[in-house]
Amino acid sequence: MPSLDDLKKRIKSVKSTQKITKAMKMVAAAKLRKAQERAEKGRPYSQKMQNIILNLTKSINDLQNAPKILVGTGEDKKYLCVVLTADRGLCGGFNSNICKLAKKNFKKILSEGKDLKIITVGSKGLDQIKREYEKHVIKKFSFKEKKQINFEEANIVGNEIISLFNQNEFDKCILFYNNFKNVITQIPQAQQIIPTELNKTNNLKEKVFSYEFEPDEDEILEDLLPKNISTQIFKALLENAASEQGSRMTAMDNATRNAGDLVDKLTINYNRSRQASITKELIEIISGAESL
Amino acid sequence: MSDKFTVEIITPDQSILKSEASEVTIPSYEGQMGILRDHIPLITFLRPGLILIKNQDANKFYVEEGTVEFSNNNLLILTSTAKDLENFDKSLINTLLQQAKKKFKDNNSTDKEKYIISYQIDTLKEISQ
Numbered sequence: 001m002p003s004l005d006d007l008k009k010r011i012k013s014v015k016s017t018q019k020i021t022k023a024m025k026m027v028a029a030a031k032l033r034k035a036q037e038r039a040e041k042g043r044p045y046s047q048k049m050q051n052i053i054l055n056l057t058k059s060i061n062d063l064q065n066a067p068k069i070l071v072g073t074g075e076d077k078k079y080l081c082v083v084l085t086a087d088r089g090l091c092g093g094f095n096s097n098i099c100k101l102a103k104k105n106f107k108k109i110l111s112e113g114k115d116l117k118i119i120t121v122g123s124k125g126l127d128q129i130k131r132e133y134e135k136h137v138i139k140k141f142s143f144k145e146k147k148q149i150n151f152e153e154a155n156i157v158g159n160e161i162i163s164l165f166n167q168n169e170f171d172k173c174i175l176f177y178n179n180f181k182n183v184i185t186q187i188p189q190a191q192q193i194i195p196t197e198l199n200k201t202n203n204l205k206e207k208v209f210s211y212e213f214e215p216d217e218d219e220i221l222e223d224l225l226p227k228n229i230s231t232q233i234f235k236a237l238l239e240n241a242a243s244e245q246g247s248r249m250t251a252m253d254n255a256t257r258n259a260g261d262l263v264d265k266l267t268i269n270y271n272r273s274r275q276a277s278i279t280k281e282l283i284e285i286i287s288g289a290e291s292l
Numbered sequence: 293m294s295d296k297f298t299v300e301i302i303t304p305d306q307s308i309l310k311s312e313a314s315e316v317t318i319p320s321y322e323g324q325m326g327i328l329r330d331h332i333p334l335i336t337f338l339r340p341g342l343i344l345i346k347n348q349d350a351n352k353f354y355v356e357e358g359t360v361e362f363s364n365n366n367l368l369i370l371t372s373t374a375k376d377l378e379n380f381d382k383s384l385i386n387t388l389l390q391q392a393k394k395k396f397k398d399n400n401s402t403d404k405e406k407y408i409i410s411y412q413i414d415t416l417k418e419i420s421q
Contacts, residue, residue: 041306048302048368052335052361151304151372211363214322214336223337224359234304 018259025252032245072195080170085125092251158230178243340412
């Protein structure tokens, strides 16, 4: 049985923890609104970009000579996985969910006897992946000091991926990130960006325009494809930023509530032992008086 | 029949403009290009220059690069650098101009880059006047 003093201290410490989690929740809520707005505003760009590329590919007849980024190297041996996570913790299962999905894929790739390379963006993902897959990690990015993710950051990552591709370092590139659905639901996703995935949406839009190209298809594709890679990464980063804040908000909300429950329980305990000690003292006084 | 079509300018951060227009002039990679309603489907990319959107009034946007798609009377401009001329800061123009000039003199730049930068310099000079 802890003493009254111990209980008091315990209650105080839980209460101050609750204050911290409450503050973090409110900060996350404020940041979430901004991040969510950015993610939603950023969506049209990446969607339209993808659309243009789809339309372009449909009008290419000679797929053999199409740019490699679009159709792939024709091999399926070397994989590059880009894992996008947050730089900060205390956001529930956010980082773990991405890493779990990524690790599942790593295992599959390795068990098929294929070559695996990993690029991490964000320090938390690196920490989790390092334990098992350190020798596969070839590059790590962290934008911790940046307050807001801009297109330039996505470009840095994108250019790195493209230069690796041009050096023939990998055949397929997969992005791992959390898709922001709403505040409580974020879905970890694996998106293949090289070669561009075409099959999924191909059947949806039957209408094929015969486009006029200026200068010509190849040159446009050459210009557009690297841009598309950066755009997809940028989209993933924005979705991730919104998901991180959403995830943190719910996690901190839960923590605050748990702390409240704990305080209630401890307070009942405290009051009970206080009453017990008072009763005990009374009994002592009464029995002392009786014995006289 | 109306002679209008919709025009959209979208950057990675946000969608800058969505409106009707009767004529749009874009600085396409191989020269200025005017687009009217019922233009044939088109995909092209931009060099630095000014996008001119004519409706009742005229709007101008400065761009450095971008991709343009026209289909179904819908003009889509994807760019990461669109700036409305009306609130384009003078000092920003000057810094951009200086950067461009420096790059132009840099011997490491390829001819293609120089070609693009020369347009950027011209456009910026035109704006600042």
